[in-house]
Amino acid sequence: MHQETPIWIVTGDFGRATVNVTDRALVEHAHQQFNMLFMLGGAETVFRSGCDDLPLDCSSVLLFNPWVPHLKHANSGERTMILSLVIEQDWIDRVLEAQGFRTGLRFPHRREGLTPLVQRAAQRLAGTISKGVLDNGEDPERPLVELIDAVVEAYIAPEAATVAANGPPIDFRIRKALLYIHDHAFENPRIDEIARIVGLSRSHFFEQFRRCVGASPRHYIDHIRMRAAMHWLSTSERTLVEVADELGFGAHSNFTRFFAQHMAVSPSEYRRQTSAVA
Incomplete structure (x- = not known):
């Protein structure tokens, strides 16, 4: 404990x-x-x-x-x-x-x-x-x-x-994947499904995504979900259950574990201790 x-x-x-x-x-x-x-x-x-x-x-x-x-x-x-x-x-x-x-x-x-x-x-x-x-x-x-x-x-x-290098041009399939991720991040999409939608094998999709974006698809999705979670916890009155549901977690406990694994603190404690600088 x-x-x-x-x-x-x-x-x-x-x-x-x-x-x-x-x-x-x-x-x-x-x-x-x-x-x-x-x-x-x-x-x-x-x-x-x-x-x-x-x-x-x-x-x-x-x-x-x-x-x-x-x-x-x-x-x-x-x-x-x-x-x-x-x-x-x-x-x-x-x-x-x-x-x-x-x-x-x-x-x-x-x-x-x-x-x-x-x-x-x-x-x-x-x-x-x-x-x-x-x-x-x-x-x-x-x-x-x-x-x-x-x-x-x-x-x-x-x-x-x-x-900072501009990096290689983003493959049109990765551009399509990014649009899909931003539209569906709160559904926690499967990497295999995203790869299928953009017409790449899982391994090729993973390799191309990291080359074009700099992060893995999973890290990218988790970042979007965590950023939304922290924003809602600090600026809204949504309950933890509502935040968990909005972000596509099957149970409140799954959201709490996910959040703590990224922040080393529970979402409720994060909410209590967060203040904003205007």
């Missing part, structure tokens, strides 16, 4: 900032946004991306570009306090422009050493979130901007930065 997870969540145009204390595993998933992870205290924990284990400790930061799949291993003992930022690409581009960088840059490495400036900015942001004061004051986004500024300066140096 898991202990109740202390968690503080702030959402806004920038995306989502979360401080939580957890020992839970997270299933492999991918974000359309940037995901930045900072350890604030407790035990070292380990994430995994591809074939690489990525320890998150007091001397490191994890930086995942959009659509890079990653998971978290369960802790073997003590829990970890983590600051997680899920930041929209256009918001990052505005920060880059303000610093004189070209837009569309990407982190060159998934794990970097934690600099003193980034560490102080992360602790300052985490403190304002956990005290519930990020949405007060004249400039509610200032602690977040200061951290992103420090991250960009430390880890996206012009000489080391990579530019």
Whole structure:
């Protein structure tokens, strides 16, 4: 039985900032946004991306570009306090422009050493979130901007930065699949069925989808469902049963398990602890 997870969540145009204390595993998933992870205290924990284990400790930061799949291993003992930022690409581009960088840059490495400036900015942001004061004051986004500024300066140096590639042209069958997924994501469509509709074998569809989009079809569908779930939980009065039903879960318990496997917290706790920055 898991202990109740202390968690503080702030959402806004920038995306989502979360401080939580957890020992839970997270299933492999991918974000359309940037995901930045900072350890604030407790035990070292380990994430995994591809074939690489990525320890998150007091001397490191994890930086995942959009659509890079990653998971978290369960802790073997003590829990970890983590600051997680899920930041929209256009918001990052505005920060880059303000610093004189070209837009569309990407982190060159998934794990970097934690600099003193980034560490102080992360602790300052985490403190304002956990005290519930990020949405007060004249400039509610200032602690977040200061951290992103420090991250960009430390880890996206012009000489080391990579530019987001436009990628290969999207196959018309994958374009058709994307339209179908967006129309039917809340029905949790089967990958085999999508492949059949667009006229590809399952293996060829999976390969083409990852090549064109950057994420697997399952990660893409799960991202859409999770994004809708978090939006409804934080902005509507829908009950958990209504949200679960709307997203195509056969039972409320299935939705709760799915949500916790992605967020390390139950949907009801997420709703209680989420506040928005205007």
